[in-house]
Amino acid sequence: TQLLEQSPQFLSIQEGENLTVYCNSSSVFSSLQWYRQEPGEGPVLLVTVVTGGEVKKLKRLTFQFGDARKDSSLHITAAQPGDTGLYLCAGEFWGGYNKLIFGAGTRLAVHP
Amino acid sequence: ETGVTQTPRHLVMGMTNKKSLKCEQHLGHNAMYWYKQSAKKPLELMFVYNFKEQTENNSVPSRFSPECPNSSHLFLHLHTLQPEDSALYLCASSLIGSAGGNTIYFGEGSWLTVV
Numbered sequence: 001t002q003l004l005e006q007s008p009q010f011l012s013i014q015e016g017e018n019l020t021v022y023c024n025s026s027s028v029f030s031s032l033q034w035y036r037q038e039p040g041e042g043p044v045l046l047v048t049v050v051t052g053g054e055v056k057k058l059k060r061l062t063f064q065f066g067d068a069r070k071d072s073s074l075h076i077t078a079a080q081p082g083d084t085g086l087y088l089c090a091g092e093f094w095g096g097y098n099k100l101i102f103g104a105g106t107r108l109a110v111h112p
Numbered sequence: 113e114t115g116v117t118q119t120p121r122h123l124v125m126g127m128t129n130k131k132s133l134k135c136e137q138h139l140g141h142n143a144m145y146w147y148k149q150s151a152k153k154p155l156e157l158m159f160v161y162n163f164k165e166q167t168e169n170n171s172v173p174s175r176f177s178p179e180c181p182n183s184s185h186l187f188l189h190l191h192t193l194q195p196e197d198s199a200l201y202l203c204a205s206s207l208i209g210s211a212g213g214n215t216i217y218f219g220e221g222s223w224l225t226v227v
Contacts, residue, residue, distance in 0.1 A: 004154075033215055042202050042218035043155075044114065090216075100216060102155040106136070 004091050006103030013079055014111055021074045021106045023089035028069045030092050033100070037086040046074075079110045115139040118203050118219035125193065126227055133188040133222045135203030143215060144186040146178060146200040155202070161186065162208060193226045200224075 005024045006099035013019055022030070031050045048055050049065035049072060058064045060083075062075040076083055086107050090100040116137045125131050138142065146158040160168035161180040175197075177189040186203055200223055206216040 031215075035218075038222075040223070042114070042116075042118075042204075042220045045215060045217060048215045090155075100157070104154045 004089060004101050004103040006089055006106055008106060009091045010109075012109045012111070015080055016078050017110075019076050019108070020081055021087055021089075021108075023072065023073070023103055024080050025091060026070065026105045029072075030064075030069075032065060033071050034063055034072070034074055035088040035090065037088060037105075039050070042055075043086075043088055047088075049089065054106075056109050076108075079108075081110045081112050084108055084110050114216055114217045115221035116203055116205055118201075118222050120222060121220065122223045122225075124225045124227060125190065127195070129193075129195060130189070130191040132190065132200055133203075133224075135186040135188075135219055137186075137203075137205040137217075139207070139217060140207055141205035141207045141217075142183050143208045143216075144180060144183070144204045145204040145206075146176075146183065146188050147204060147218075148185065149202055149221070152173055153202070159188075160188075166189040197225050198225045 007022050011019055031048055033048045034046045036046055037043040044110045047058060047063045049063055053067045054065040060077045064073045072089060088105045089103045092100055102104045119134045142163050144161045148156045148158055152190040157170050158172045159178045164180050164183055175192050181186040200221045204216040204219045
């Protein structure tokens with residue numbers, strides 16, 4: 001069974017703090033996506049990473065794909081209340097053609 | 113606006129009712145999906161369609177019946193559901209075979225409550 005472990009499950013921080021969310025698996029990903037979901041809405045794509053060691057930046061968000069393509073991290077610098085939401089990682093595994101496996105998500109709350 | 117539209121956004125149905133969820137994508141994608149999202153559980157893949165052909169049925173009970181008449185439309189027919197089927201049902205689509213990974217795009221979801 002291919003599992004994607006995401007940590008932490010919950011994160012409650014003050015505005016201006018930095019944070020990192022992790023996504024790990026024992027299997028190799030062919031690609032990995034990060035999504036953000038607000039209450040009552042569908043997940044919205046933030047980024048797709050494909051190459052081992054790849055780093056992508058989206059304003060204050062930095063996404064890193066592990067060299068071995070088994071893990072990924074999302075780092076937010078100077079978090080703002082607007083960053084509040086559920087962050088989901090989703091991996092496409094070798095041989096798992098067009099079947100994404102989702103992590104359980106990290107629920108982030110940023111307080112003013 | 114993600115290019116994937118789901119209707120209705122909210123649905124309340126009795127256990128003996130028959131209803132359908134509808135999804136339409138305007139992205140020119142060739143694969144469509146149904147996911148279920150319950151409280152405290154990861155997103156669960158239910159069905160996958162590639163070029164209108166069902167390629168995945170993730171052990172979903174027969175009271176959920178998908179239909180994909182063409183690569184732009186996807187339905188989920190519901191009948192004799194149970195209260196534990198109450199959840200957010202998410203439709204998604206993707207372009208299989210494109211470079212850069214299989215990125216899927218979600219609709220806003222249909223909130224289903226079974227009473």
